[in-house]
Amino acid sequence: xxRKKVKLAYITNGSSRKATYKKRNKGLMKKMSELSTLCGxxxxxIMYSPYKSQPEVWPSPKGVQQVLSKFKMIPKMEQxxxxxxxxxxxxxxxxxxxxxxxxxxxxxxxxxxxxxMFNNICNKWVIHGLNFGDINDxxxxxxxxxxxxxxxxxxxxxxxxxxxxxxxxxxSSMVALPPMTMVMPKAMPRTYHNHFP
Amino acid sequence: xxRKKVKLAYITNGSSRKATYKKRNKGLMKKMSELSTLCGxxxxxIMYSPYKSQPEVWPSPKGVQQVLSKFKMIPKMEQxxxxxxxxxxxxxxxxxxxxxxxxxxxxxxxxxxxxxMFNNICNKWVIHGLNFGDINDxxxxxxxxxxxxxxxxxxxxxxxxxxxxxxxxxxSSMVALPPMTMVMPKAMPRTYHNHFP
DNA sequence: GCGTCTATATTTAGTAG
DNA sequence: TCTACTAAATATAGACG
Numbered sequence: 001x002x003r004k005k006v007k008l009a010y011i012t013n014g015s016s017r018k019a020t021y022k023k024r025n026k027g028l029m030k031k032m033s034e035l036s037t038l039c040g041x042x043x044x045x046i047m048y049s050p051y052k053s054q055p056e057v058w059p060s061p062k063g064v065q066q067v068l069s070k071f072k073m074i075p076k077m078e079q080x081x082x083x084x085x086x087x088x089x090x091x092x093x094x095x096x097x098x099x100x101x102x103x104x105x106x107x108x109x110x111x112x113x114x115x116x117m118f119n120n121i122c123n124k125w126v127i128h129g130l131n132f133g134d135i136n137d138x139x140x141x142x143x144x145x146x147x148x149x150x151x152x153x154x155x156x157x158x159x160x161x162x163x164x165x166x167x168x169x170x171x172s173s174m175v176a177l178p179p180m181t182m183v184m185p186k187a188m189p190r191t192y193h194n195h196f197p
Numbered sequence: 198x199x200r201k202k203v204k205l206a207y208i209t210n211g212s213s214r215k216a217t218y219k220k221r222n223k224g225l226m227k228k229m230s231e232l233s234t235l236c237g238x239x240x241x242x243i244m245y246s247p248y249k250s251q252p253e254v255w256p257s258p259k260g261v262q263q264v265l266s267k268f269k270m271i272p273k274m275e276q277x278x279x280x281x282x283x284x285x286x287x288x289x290x291x292x293x294x295x296x297x298x299x300x301x302x303x304x305x306x307x308x309x310x311x312x313x314m315f316n317n318i319c320n321k322w323v324i325h326g327l328n329f330g331d332i333n334d335x336x337x338x339x340x341x342x343x344x345x346x347x348x349x350x351x352x353x354x355x356x357x358x359x360x361x362x363x364x365x366x367x368x369s370s371m372v373a374l375p376p377m378t379m380v381m382p383k384a385m386p387r388t389y390h391n392h393f394p
Numbered sequence: 395g396c397g398t399c400t401a402t403a404t405t406t407a408g409t410a411g
Numbered sequence: 412t413c414t415a416c417t418a419a420a421t422a423t424a425g426a427c428g
Contacts, residue, residue, distance in 0.1 A: 004408085006235075010235065011236065017236050017237075023405085024236075024405090025232065031224065034221070035225060038207065039208065041245060041246050049238055055268060067245070069340050202402090203423090213425090219396095224423075227422090
């Protein structure tokens, strides 16, 4: 009955993993409320486990929505910027690259927006009026595209931070890329900045 | 040097509150990563404190976005439904009321959507093309409206669950309400279900 | 205000019922 | 599986520099 020191790795045994999850999840939620009451802070947790169909949240679905609405208002750009700064990753060399990246990212976003505008969802809006399902569809579509771009940006940022080759090829402002998976409307010119290796 | 047992209440002394916050925040984040690695759980935390301008997040801004994109896909209705069921709040009497509430909520949402469609934002989209700022504006507007509705629904749900009066007046399907704060387009008929006392 | 220390409070792994 | 238990491990309040 001598208790081992926890080995910090995935617990392969299913039942003890579940037991651990339940205990620690409970402990975590408790700590969360303690911190919240002791220091009066505004926070939320969302946890997906295979043991429940719905995510487990703290403090409540409504509370999560409130914190989330605050969080969503911060543009992604600022988040990225802040994250990068905080971790002190930017050398003098890479600052320029990141600036370019931002500019191209912004341009790409605007172009994406315009494209989405010309997709049939938009036509539906105009002709039949905006409904709930369509808003949802658009949201999902945008999220997907954004996350694609983010993935590509991150992949690129990693490369450019650690290899000379990528940085120098970026400075020529255009890098060959596999085509984006987006459906292109026929009428729209395609002038994305492709700078992800 | 005898350590007191923690009194679970807001710490009024500013500096010790900050100290506690820092310690406990650190502990929480640690517990979070432990749980995540031990049980392979997909989760995120967002914490707003007065000590940092940006929220402190776990596991990372990107990780949070990923969890959030999963979370957003669950319609609010389902969240509410699930929450209510889980907490076993529904008596036989209130089930009908909640069903009505859902239906009216759905109707109201559709009407809101249609209204937004007729606001000048929409005209701008059609005439000038969709841009980033407009998407943002629309998002914020929708969020605000949604959260208004949610607040009202919660206020109502509380009342109907605990007072007979509210339940019985709801069963007549219409309750007098202060007017909603939404700007109404002149051309749109206004037929919201107003059932929040 | 911040980092370090240490005695105590709290959490939890493993076990037993 | 779940609950209860308990000793080991961990977190942290308060003190100090």
